[in-house]
Amino acid sequence: MSDAILRTENLTRRFGELVAVDAVDLEVHDGEIRGLIGPNGAGKTTVFNLLSGMLDPSSGRIWFDGEDITHTPPHEITSRGMALAFQITSIFPELTVVENVLGSINGQKRLLSPIARYSDDREGIDRATGILGRVGLERYADETAENLSHGDQKLLELALALASDPDLLLLDEPTAGLSASETRTVVELLEELRGEVTIVLIEHDVDLVMELVDSLTVLHRGRIVAEGTPAEIERNETVQQVYFGREY
Amino acid sequence: MTESHETPVGRVTPKRGAWGLVAAVAVAFPFVAGDFLLFLAASVLALGLYGAAFDLLYGYTGLLSFGHAVFFGVGAYAATFAITDFGRGVFVGLAAGFLATALVAVGLGLVATRVSSHGFVIVTILIALIANLAAVSLTSITGGTDGRSVAVPPVALPGLGDLSFFDPVFRYFFTLAVVVASLLVMYRLANSPVGLAFRMIRDNERRARMLGYNVTAYKLFAFSASGAFAGLAGVLSTYVTGFVSASEFSLVVSGDAIIYTLVGGRATLFGAVLGAVLVEGASNFVSELTDAYPLVVGALLLLTVVFEPEGLVGVAARMRERFGSPDATSAADDGARADDGARADDGARADDGARAAESESGTDATGDEHR
Secondary structure, eight states: OTTEEEEEEEEEEEETTEEEEEEEOOEEETTOEEEEEOSTTSSHHHHHHHHTTSSOOSEEEEEETTEEOTTOOHHHHHHTTEEEEOSSOOOOTTSBHHHHHHHHHHTTOSOOOSSSOGGGOHHHHHHHHHHHHHHTOGGGTTSBGGGSOHHHHHHHHHHHHHHTOOSEEEEESTTTTOOHHHHHHHHHHHHHHBTTBEEEEEOOOHHHHHHHOSEEEEEETTEEEEEEOHHHHHHOHHHHHHHHSOOO | OOOOEEETTEEEOHHHHHHHHHHHHHHHHHHHSOHHHHHHHHHHHHHHHHHHHHHIIIIIHOOOOSOHHHHHHHHHHHHHIIIIITOOOHHHHHHHHHHHHHHHHHHHHHHHTTSOHHHHHHHHHHHHHHHHHHHHHOHHHHOTTTOEEOOOOOEEETTTEEEOTTSHHHHHHHHHHHHHHHHHHHHHHHTSHHHHHHHHHHHOHHHHHHTTOOHHHHHHHHHHHHHHHHHHHHHHHHHHHTEEOGGGGSHHHHHHHHHHHHHHOTTOSHHHHHHHHHHHHHHHHHHHHOTTHHHHHHHHHHHHHHHOTTHHHHHHHHHHHHTTOTTHHHHHHHHHIIIIIHHHHHHHHHHHHHHHHHHHHOSOSTHHHHO
């Protein structure tokens, strides 16, 4: 258990009658890339919202880095080193691209100056530019974020998550809606991050998941129905049923 | 990409040139204008500061306050008490107005910033209404709507002797100096890391919170700073007119700040000053022609909001683009953004709002996943 960076026990979230996440026991190991898959409505995004503190669980507990973060507010969870890249891009549309990333870096600082110019913060801007380089957005640094294409906004979303210097990165469909070359950029970036950052990935592109992840957790109707390596999951009968077979 | 020229006083760019022109007009104005115009200009400058203070909260932080009249009024009365009841000077009056308003703003902000954005609007309206009622009924203190006259003491400046607020030129320059100094401070704040946090909250509050920002604390800071400068504007206004009344607290005064900012252009600070000049200037001259001047000013506001949402500052930028612009490329980009970029994104933002609502009310979690 010592190398589990993230652990949940009996994690449950109800919305009225609906049990969106049902007694999930999840254990993510330090340094791995974990895929979280399942049909639409399986509760994947809700699990992310619970982990990142955006939703309060109905019951169950969450440990991150050995500490109980079950009812910790989202900004504190971010400060402890967990970052979430949203499925639907959630950027700062009227700021420039580099301001977006600089703002994310600044979010980790305890006190910000009300008189220094943020444009004079060489160190911060260099770091922001470096992160933009990693996602391939360097050339748009001074562009207003809302002018970016959908794919580039998605990459900026990823840059925002990286800028908080996380130990654990939750990525909700990072390649959905991306072109083939943009997808390549993301895959290469994730390969680069392997070992450096622990990643939990929600992704529908099966080929991409099989290529990237070390292990997979399959959710169906809020429950974990299978866990294992990509090869094991491919052979798993329950998973076959969930995806292709009849309801059971 | 912007052309510039080296001169003995430093690098001159078209942008700096424009500021130089504004400064030259502001300094030369008293030497060509008559007493009434100087009086008008000084009042308008004070109102411009009031608008800019509002813009710090609305334009930068995205919080629409209908309560800024309260700050304007508190500032005006704090200075009045300092001068009339405690026999203090002009500078103590300014400090008293600024600090008293900052304190009041912190108190009110603790309540107002706790609620959602719509709640914020409603809370500020309530605050304005209550303050107005109190100010009107406490006639023994405020003088009610009949008001109190304030004998603003002269200012002793080294080498210049005693300068009186009855002197229109001194009154104008004093107001100009305080307004310019305040604008510079607000400009620094708006372009600091804290100012960047304000704009992040305006653009996407939920994400700012996720990134580690204590959104409520930043909102409170923006509210208080904005309130304090609005209070300072109230002090200046009292110095210019030598008069203060409970009408400073009326909701109409709150509306004025909104109008200046919308007409001038939000998130620019200086735009609100331009807005005040245009709106108050127009009111003044049109009111001599017809009693229906509020209709004319109202039409002006409507036209601005419909045809130039970025206000006068937006018009200026457009003019630069059209006539011999050195930034031709960015001009084209801006055009593109107005057409598709902004719209596409509004959709995304609406989605986001819906998601936030879902998360908070917790009615539909799986809705997320169908998108």
